Amino acid sequence: MRVEEFDVVIVGAGLSGLRAGLELSKKWNVAIVSKVYPIRSHSGAAQGGINAALGNLEEGKDDTPKAHAFDTIKGSDYLADQDVVMFMCEEASKIVVEFESMGAPFSRLDSGLIAQRPFGGAGFPRTCYAGDRTGHALLHTLNEQSVRHGLTFFDEYFLIDLLVVDDKIAGIISLDIRKGELVSFRSLYVILASGGFGRIFKHSTNAIINTGDGVGAAFRAGVPMQDLEFVQFHPTTLHGTNILITEGARGEGGYLFNTERERFMTKTAPKAMELAPRDIVARTIQTEIIEGRGFENAFVHLDLTHLGSERIKERLPGIREISIHFAGVDPIEEPMPVQPGQHYSMGGIGTKFGGDYGETDLLGLYIIGECSCLSVHGANRLGGNSLLETAVFGRYIGRRLLEKGLPKKSSTSVIEREENKLIEKIESLLKRWNENSGKKPIVIKNEMGETMNKNVGVYRNQNDLEKAISTLKKLQKEFKNVHINTDDRRFNYGLIRTLELRNMFDIAEATAVASAWRKESRGAHYRIDYPNRNDNNYLVHTMIYRVKNKLEIKTKPVKLGIFEVKERKY
Ligand SMILES: Cc1cc2nc3c(=O)[nH]c(=O)nc-3n(C[C@H](O)[C@H](O)[C@H](O)COP(=O)(O)OP(=O)(O)OC[C@H]3O[C@@H](n4cnc5c(N)ncnc54)[C@H](O)[C@@H]3O)c2cc1C
Numbered sequence: 001m002r003v004e005e006f007d008v009v010i011v012g013a014g015l016s017g018l019r020a021g022l023e024l025s026k027k028w029n030v031a032i033v034s035k036v037y038p039i040r041s042h043s044g045a046a047q048g049g050i051n052a053a054l055g056n057l058e059e060g061k062d063d064t065p066k067a068h069a070f071d072t073i074k075g076s077d078y079l080a081d082q083d084v085v086m087f088m089c090e091e092a093s094k095i096v097v098e099f100e101s102m103g104a105p106f107s108r109l110d111s112g113l114i115a116q117r118p119f120g121g122a123g124f125p126r127t128c129y130a131g132d133r134t135g136h137a138l139l140h141t142l143n144e145q146s147v148r149h150g151l152t153f154f155d156e157y158f159l160i161d162l163l164v165v166d167d168k169i170a171g172i173i174s175l176d177i178r179k180g181e182l183v184s185f186r187s188l189y190v191i192l193a194s195g196g197f198g199r200i201f202k203h204s205t206n207a208i209i210n211t212g213d214g215v216g217a218a219f220r221a222g223v224p225m226q227d228l229e230f231v232q233f234h235p236t237t238l239h240g241t242n243i244l245i246t247e248g249a250r251g252e253g254g255y256l257f258n259t260e261r262e263r264f265m266t267k268t269a270p271k272a273m274e275l276a277p278r279d280i281v282a283r284t285i286q287t288e289i290i291e292g293r294g295f296e297n298a299f300v301h302l303d304l305t306h307l308g309s310e311r312i313k314e315r316l317p318g319i320r321e322i323s324i325h326f327a328g329v330d331p332i333e334e335p336m337p338v339q340p341g342q343h344y345s346m347g348g349i350g351t352k353f354g355g356d357y358g359e360t361d362l363l364g365l366y367i368i369g370e371c372s373c374l375s376v377h378g379a380n381r382l383g384g385n386s387l388l389e390t391a392v393f394g395r396y397i398g399r400r401l402l403e404k405g406l407p408k409k410s411s412t413s414v415i416e417r418e419e420n421k422l423i424e425k426i427e428s429l430l431k432r433w434n435e436n437s438g439k440k441p442i443v444i445k446n447e448m449g450e451t452m453n454k455n456v457g458v459y460r461n462q463n464d465l466e467k468a469i470s471t472l473k474k475l476q477k478e479f480k481n482v483h484i485n486t487d488d489r490r491f492n493y494g495l496i497r498t499l500e501l502r503n504m505f506d507i508a509e510a511t512a513v514a515s516a517w518r519k520e521s522r523g524a525h526y527r528i529d530y531p532n533r534n535d536n537n538y539l540v541h542t543m544i545y546r547v548k549n550k551l552e553i554k555t556k557p558v559k560l561g562i563f564e565v566k567e568r569k570y
Contacts, residue, residue, distance in 0.1 A: 001419075031185055034154070056111075107131055192218060196345045199449070215507055239339050246316070436482060
């Protein structure tokens with residue numbers, strides 16, 4: 001086994017990991033470990049934009065960070081922690097200007113200022129964008145900066161488990177995917193920036209790599225998962241493939257129609273219409289489909305034809321290409337077929353109550369980006385706030401740790417002892433997977449995804465959730481006997497998919513268990529059997545722990561006090 005030593009190890013080279021790395025490497029020795037090359041991180045898929053109350057448009061001139069924070073908290077169905085949301089929204093303009101000064105190619109207004117478009121649940125047009133490829137533009141910008149500042153990358157290294165010594169973090173154990181050898185990264189801090197886990201669902205806008213490996217590793221090390229029941233289903237994913245059709249398409253003026261050529265959003269959000277928050281639009285579409293006003297009982301139409309060819313080509317070129325290639329529909333001429341699909345995870349690794357933003361209960365372990373639940377999105381995220389979160393908290397964590405300084409290192413002999421124990425455990429797991437005679441990981445994974453889609457979807461009820469829990473338990477038993485048919489570890493993607501599935505199971509089970517526990521409807525979590533929000537009993541975060549092989553739920557208070565908790569109307 002190879003050993004590498006750094007002050008800080010960051011797992012993840014998406015926007016959050018890169019932004020933290022840029023800050024920390026000013027003073028410390030930092031390793032960025034990523035299972036794919038940095039520019040293949042999923043941040044690159046982001047389309048619509050990043051929010052900041054710049055007020056660059058005439059209609060947005062009265063926008064403020066406080067208005068942004070209010071929209072975010074109302075959008076979250078009041079489950080977001082209000083102090084952290086306020087911090088994020090106050091940092092937003094600085095972060096966008098920082099991206100601009102690093103060279104991010106934002107779309108521009110005629111005045112030369114950064115262009116902004118309306119997005120769902122926002123009181124003003126505040127989403128800054130680079131056409132419909134904003135994530136690509138921002139990820140390449142940060143990657144260029146990382147190359148310029150000489151950050152140390154370990155590309156195609158897979159985080160397997162966290163190394164914990166003397167009750168504090170001491171590094172990670174990883175697999176060098178190319179060489180097939182285990183590598184221990186010893187460090188004084190670990191930052192998990194390992195992205196989302198949409199692939200626990202079969203139909204998702206997420207890349208295959210979004211499997212929640214950081215969440216799984218942290219959970220095995222005793223760190224709880226938080227608010228997992230809140231899964232965002234994006235209203236407009238392309239029918240069939242579930243590739244995202246950005247909210248920017250509706251921000252540019254797109255309409256939703258059912259088979260009766262009715263703009264059905266009048267029914268649930270008569271003022272905001274297509275630009276209501278995602279949870280509301282997704283449910284309204286799903287209802288149209290369930291009640292028989294969907295095309296082929298599966299999708300509705302997103303119509304851009306009235307926007308004209310020039311605007312579509314300039315503002316939504318990627319969407320047009322996706323629609324032509326994957327649905328055979330040119331949105332300049334015809335409406336696009338869209339349906340809701342899993343898109344984003346509001347929940348993630350839990351934070352320490354009263355700690356720094358991103359601090360966990362495990363000393364020295366910090367979390368940022370989509371793998372984390374810093375609780376800026378509560379029960380429902382507003383579009384454009386996630387790219388913002390990655391950069392704001394990447395920079396924040398970097399600065400905060402530099403202020404704190406490096407902690408004391410445990411003795412090398414104790415680290416070696418714990419490292420050897422963990423390696424032995426991992427080796428015996430990998431060996432067992434070769435010797436087993438059960439199903440292949442992909443077969444089990446597909447069944448898991450189907451169960452999640454069917455029973456833990458846009459509309460939920462106790463019966464379905466219990467079915468999901470029992471199916472997941474059955475699959476978990478099968479997983480114990482999972483079979484990988486070669487023991488050559490070099491570029492062994494059977495092995496990688498199995499390691500990923502191990503993480504996905506904990507997350508899927510926790511999502512179903514937390515959804516069954518929350519007997520109310522709030523944000524993206526809608527219970528047909530409990531259709532109302534219940535602040536008396538459920539205005540709390542869920543924290544999920546594994547105790548003696550069973551999942552247990554505790555609760556954590558929501559931080560309120562800036563905005564009054566009210567009913568949501570759009
Ligand atoms: C199609 C799509 C469009 C979106 N559009 C927008 C938008 O317009 N605006 C917005 O605000 N949000 C958008 N989002 C959400 C947003 O893009 C993501 O939440 C955000 O980019 C996540 O960034 P991240 O840094 O947390 O993780 P990611 O960018 O996903 O990076 C995760 C990193 O972790 C690494 N990693 C994971 N597991 C391991 C492991 N086991 N070992 C080593 N490394 C590992 C990966 O290699 C990767 O480098 C969109 C999401 C999708 C799916």
